[in-house]
Amino acid sequence: MYLLVLRLLGRSGRHAEDVVQETWVRAASALGSFSWRSSLRTWLLGIAVNCCREVLRSASRDMASAGTPAADPGSPPSQGPERIDLERAIRELPDGYREVFILHDVEGLTHEEIGGQLGIDAGTSKSQLSRARRALRAYWADGKP
Amino acid sequence: MSTEDDDVPDERLRRELARLPRELVLPKGLEARVVAALRERGRLAAARPRPNPWRLGGAVAAGLALLLAGFLLGRQGGHRGHPPAVPSYLLMLRPGTDFNRERWPEARLLAETKAWARRQLGARHYVASEKLDMDGWVVKPSRVAGMSPMDLQDAPDGFFVILASSDQEALDIARSCPFLRHGGRIEVRRIHPT
Numbered sequence: 001m002y003l004l005v006l007r008l009l010g011r012s013g014r015h016a017e018d019v020v021q022e023t024w025v026r027a028a029s030a031l032g033s034f035s036w037r038s039s040l041r042t043w044l045l046g047i048a049v050n051c052c053r054e055v056l057r058s059a060s061r062d063m064a065s066a067g068t069p070a071a072d073p074g075s076p077p078s079q080g081p082e083r084i085d086l087e088r089a090i091r092e093l094p095d096g097y098r099e100v101f102i103l104h105d106v107e108g109l110t111h112e113e114i115g116g117q118l119g120i121d122a123g124t125s126k127s128q129l130s131r132a133r134r135a136l137r138a139y140w141a142d143g144k145p
Numbered sequence: 146m147s148t149e150d151d152d153v154p155d156e157r158l159r160r161e162l163a164r165l166p167r168e169l170v171l172p173k174g175l176e177a178r179v180v181a182a183l184r185e186r187g188r189l190a191a192a193r194p195r196p197n198p199w200r201l202g203g204a205v206a207a208g209l210a211l212l213l214a215g216f217l218l219g220r221q222g223g224h225r226g227h228p229p230a231v232p233s234y235l236l237m238l239r240p241g242t243d244f245n246r247e248r249w250p251e252a253r254l255l256a257e258t259k260a261w262a263r264r265q266l267g268a269r270h271y272v273a274s275e276k277l278d279m280d281g282w283v284v285k286p287s288r289v290a291g292m293s294p295m296d297l298q299d300a301p302d303g304f305f306v307i308l309a310s311s312d313q314e315a316l317d318i319a320r321s322c323p324f325l326r327h328g329g330r331i332e333v334r335r336i337h338p339t
Contacts, residue, residue, distance in 0.1 A: 085161070
């Protein structure tokens with residue numbers, strides 16, 4: 001879960017430990033309402049995704065009030081295309097693209113499951129994934145998402 | 146708009162995805178920190194009322210007695226043809242985290258598993274089986290606690306006791322169980338007569 005959270009948080013990776021802790025606390029509180037309609041893994045993953053979204057929203061509010069996109073000391077600086085690996089490229093994706101890409105291509109969820117977790121249509125999930133892959137290709141081509 | 150090319154990851158992306166680490170060493174102290182947070186909020190030790198140890202002991206004893214009775218009845222009933230030396234095996238059904246009950250509803254799983262168990266009974270392999278509640282306790286020398294999400298991750302969903310002429314036959318029987326098709330896994334253990 002830690003690795004998933006780290007990836008989902010992208011440039012806000014320094015909050016990963018707090019998010020993992022909060023995910024487990026929420027999962028333990030909500031365990032009684034878990035009805036096995038999905039796998040335990042998907043359910044936990046959904047809680048983690050929501051916690052990450054809260055952190056990302058709060059981080060973007062902070063950046064907006066500061067007026068400039070503050071560099072996250074927890075993430076490495078961007079490098080030239082020859083040094084770019086997938087982890088770094090994922091981190092540079094916009095939040096919406098990154099979530100869908102990680103849940104689909106890395107975690108193996110279906111578009112229907114992703115739609116259920118993120119509160120979007122399966123079609124939206126497909127198009128977000130498509131854009132994410134295009135952005136990654138562009139990133140590899142010229143180092144910009 | 147999604148293009149056909151975007152529907153599947155291209156070669157480079159597939160290669161990079163395959164190289165992506167699947168596990169990461171946890172930062173030191175994270176697990177302890179999570180456990181402490183769960184305890185602090187009363188989610189680990191006080192998740193449910195502390196059960197009476199005598200009652201719990203009684204329930205365990207009754208369960209063992211029932212299991213033994215079922216085992217003996219099974220041996221006396223449908224398995225008279227087996228010589229007493231036929232080894233028995235415990236098949237622990239563990240759903241794990243990938244088990245998808247949305248795709249495979251409980252009723253369907255139950256129906257498929259019952260049909261499979263009937264086939265095992267017909268082939269004189271079946272001895273006993275039970276479904277386990279996902280709620281439970283973890284008993285340690287110092288305390289009794291409710292099951293945490295971490296405990297539940299690998300908790301068994303149910304079990305079968307079967308007879309098989311060899312380890313290989315027991316494994317073949319386990320492989321034929323529909324539980325595996327639902328994303329679960331089966332732990333096969335030899336039972337030593339005591």
